Amino acid sequence: MVSRGSFRQMTRSLFDLASGDIPARLCGIASLLILARKWGVLFVGVYALAQSMVQYTYPFIDFGLRHVGARLIAKYPQAGGQIVERVQRRRMLMAVAILPLLLGYALLSNTPFQLKMFLFFFSAMSCLYAVSLEWAAWGKENMRLIGATKMMIPGSVLLFLLLGLRSQHVLWWLVAGNAVGYIAQGIVFYRWWRKWRPAGEPRINLAAIRESLAWSRTSIMGLAWFCNLAFNTIDMLMLGVMSNPHQVGLYSAAYRTMNQVLFTYYLLMQILYPRHAKQDAAGRARALRPRIFVTLFAVGSAIALLLSVSRKLVLDIVFGHQFLGATLLLALLAWAIPLDFLTSYLSNAYIAWSMEKKVLICTAVGAGSNVILNLIWIPAYGATAAAVNTLFSYLIFLISLALAGRFAKELAPERRAMPELAG
Numbered sequence: 001m002v003s004r005g006s007f008r009q010m011t012r013s014l015f016d017l018a019s020g021d022i023p024a025r026l027c028g029i030a031s032l033l034i035l036a037r038k039w040g041v042l043f044v045g046v047y048a049l050a051q052s053m054v055q056y057t058y059p060f061i062d063f064g065l066r067h068v069g070a071r072l073i074a075k076y077p078q079a080g081g082q083i084v085e086r087v088q089r090r091r092m093l094m095a096v097a098i099l100p101l102l103l104g105y106a107l108l109s110n111t112p113f114q115l116k117m118f119l120f121f122f123s124a125m126s127c128l129y130a131v132s133l134e135w136a137a138w139g140k141e142n143m144r145l146i147g148a149t150k151m152m153i154p155g156s157v158l159l160f161l162l163l164g165l166r167s168q169h170v171l172w173w174l175v176a177g178n179a180v181g182y183i184a185q186g187i188v189f190y191r192w193w194r195k196w197r198p199a200g201e202p203r204i205n206l207a208a209i210r211e212s213l214a215w216s217r218t219s220i221m222g223l224a225w226f227c228n229l230a231f232n233t234i235d236m237l238m239l240g241v242m243s244n245p246h247q248v249g250l251y252s253a254a255y256r257t258m259n260q261v262l263f264t265y266y267l268l269m270q271i272l273y274p275r276h277a278k279q280d281a282a283g284r285a286r287a288l289r290p291r292i293f294v295t296l297f298a299v300g301s302a303i304a305l306l307l308s309v310s311r312k313l314v315l316d317i318v319f320g321h322q323f324l325g326a327t328l329l330l331a332l333l334a335w336a337i338p339l340d341f342l343t344s345y346l347s348n349a350y351i352a353w354s355m356e357k358k359v360l361i362c363t364a365v366g367a368g369s370n371v372i373l374n375l376i377w378i379p380a381y382g383a384t385a386a387a388v389n390t391l392f393s394y395l396i397f398l399i400s401l402a403l404a405g406r407f408a409k410e411l412a413p414e415r416r417a418m419p420e421l422a423g
Contacts, residue, residue, distance in 0.1 A: 018147070020148055024154045025260075027154035031154065031158045037320055043249075044252060045248035049111075052233055053119060057129065060098045061127065066134075067221050068212055071139065074141070077140070079198075081197055083136075102123045106119040108241050111240075115171075118174075125182060131186040132185055136189075152181050152185045156178070157174055158177070160174065161177060223364075231367040234374070239378060242374075243383065250325050251326070251383040253315060257307070258307070261307070299338075300337045301335075308334045336391055342398055343398050343401060350404070362401050366396055373385075
């Protein structure tokens, strides 16, 4: 059982994160809606493509270091200076290494040269993420600081967008806002670290630290993050190369609408994670009862049906009349919600039960199937193909998770609870 004190602490930490994450999302949505209302589908598509590139800089720069570094900070606080030095050195090198990749993708994108340059410089500014010590604050469980700094980057982008509303070069105002946001966030974490860095720390546990930060140890977490990100966002990047910004803009509007529903569900998964981690064999069996999956699918289907029926009204009110071309995309993507309810629940539980490698394999299978299907159908059918392929890849991912659980040694006593799901 979870004690009342630990439950209060967990609730307080979740509130600290949400208090920053929610305003950050609102700032991001506000920037997108301003672009949609004032400049239309093309600018939304280019901006969404740039944000997708930014999403890939984070796991590349970290490549598992965020989770491992936070764990080391929590375990060896006296060696915090040495841990930060080693982690930050590699993060800086990774940030430099990704710049040619960002430039290469920007040049390959199906956009005019000026927009290619915007894509590169906007995403390149995100490499300043390497100087952030957010991962160290996470290791010290300073959720209030993390939550307070979450809205600095999207807030800065929104501020500069408002300042440049009358400019003919509004996209470059976005680049400036992105750079200022990352710099400000880095300064805040640096000042915090100077205050809380252990003074006169002894050189202890160097062997354990070196072993934990070895590539062989951090790469599993890094690959898992990459595969999960690719499964969820690779459609946008592939559309940027194989289609055009107009298709990207329509797909982004539909995907973001669907994703706002999932955000609330993901918060619930964060709450359930520690409870899953403490379950014994009987508890795991109860967590895999068929009626749980039926309930999740039913609730997700009800939400999907409501969103599908009201898709024209939602798109018209939120994004504007010119985004009504995304109604079919939203109708298709809405049905990814019940599938995501199931895959997120299983993935969250499996990781809590020390089945990270199996989740990595299942995610890689789902992401790989999505890439292959997109390569085949996006050139002919554009964003519509991406939406349909998303549903197929979710089904493949769900089947993979079910089979992984069915034959996992970690769940041997619970297998009898999963025949319906595996079937």
